[in-house]
């Protein structure tokens with residue numbers, strides 16, 4: 248029998264990273280790392296907490312006494328659809344390191360499009376020495392869809408660089424220096440946007456949201472010319488065939504994608520070789536294991552002292 252207050256770790260992260268982080272995490276607690284073969288037959292029925300990312304199919308039928316489930320990432324779409332997910336508080340991962348990494352990625356992509364990296368790379372390949380005309384960041388409006396933890400941090404950092412930043416979210420927001428729009432004002436928001444940044448969770452409402460109809464509503468006459476689409480939320484929020492057509496038809500000037508409808512991106516996707524496509528393999532903001540375990544420890548401490556858990560997912564809204 249396992250002692251109470253143990254923690255199950257069921258993460259499809261690199262094994263070495265998990266083991267290294269566990270060596271200095273959860274002092275005084277018994278940890279059951281399901282990545283370790285020797286845990287296969289263990290009775291999990293009295294364990295209170297589980298930290299999961301793509302967990303084993305039978306986890307919830309084995310761990311029947313859980314009190315809290317922790318997501319190994321900021322997004323929870325893949326957990327909310329798990330068969331047998333118990334009706335318990337689900338806490339998502341919110342952490343400075345993850346937020347900072349995402350903002351680095353978003354700022355880098357916006358700057359690469361602003362400073363015409365693709366065009367300069369092409370010129371370089373043909374040994375063409377030619378200065379291109381250069382708008383200032385302040386002449387370009389970055390519109391962020393999703394003003395949560397990640398969207399707000401990215402907005403602040405983009406604003407510091409000099410971009411004009413606007414944002415859109417389900418409920419109204421007040422963010423210094425950022426004009427914000429709520430759900431009903433989507434078209435007004437899009438009509439002012441030159442670089443669209445998607446930092447939305449995947450829910451029923453955000454599935455397929457980034458489609459041709461939406462791309463056509465972006466400002467076509469901004470300082471960059473045609474608009475740019477950047478997505479690091481979830482791939483199923485974008486309709487990839489529409490992204491491809493929009494690029495081919497010049498409705499979009501360029502895109503930066505970290506997330507895809509199917510991951511890994513299939514080898515036959517035209518996105519691999521299209522001009523003006525910048526891509527990373529869902530690597531914009533990886534969860535740091537040590538930071539994840541510290542966050543889980545903090546929340547368990549709160550829970551056991553009778554304080555409310557933070558960052559609990561609202562299952563009705565799906566994020």
Ligand SMILES: NC(=O)c1ccc[n+]([C@@H]2O[C@H](COP(=O)([O-])OP(=O)(O)OC[C@H]3O[C@@H](n4cnc5c(N)ncnc54)[C@H](OP(=O)(O)O)[C@@H]3O)[C@@H](O)[C@H]2O)c1
Nearest residue numbers: 321322393394395396397416417418447448452480531532
């Ligand atoms: N690519 C990566 O490496 C990576 C890493 C981490 C996270 N992510 C993705 O980034 C997402 C956002 O993370 P976060 O921590 O910023 O989440 P968050 O704090 O929960 O913020 C989500 C934002 O999206 C808005 N939103 C949700 N549904 C909406 C809808 N139907 N219409 C309009 N706005 C809507 C929310 O509006 P309200 O403010 O009104 O609630 C909120 O502003 C995650 O869910 C995950 O999918 C990706």
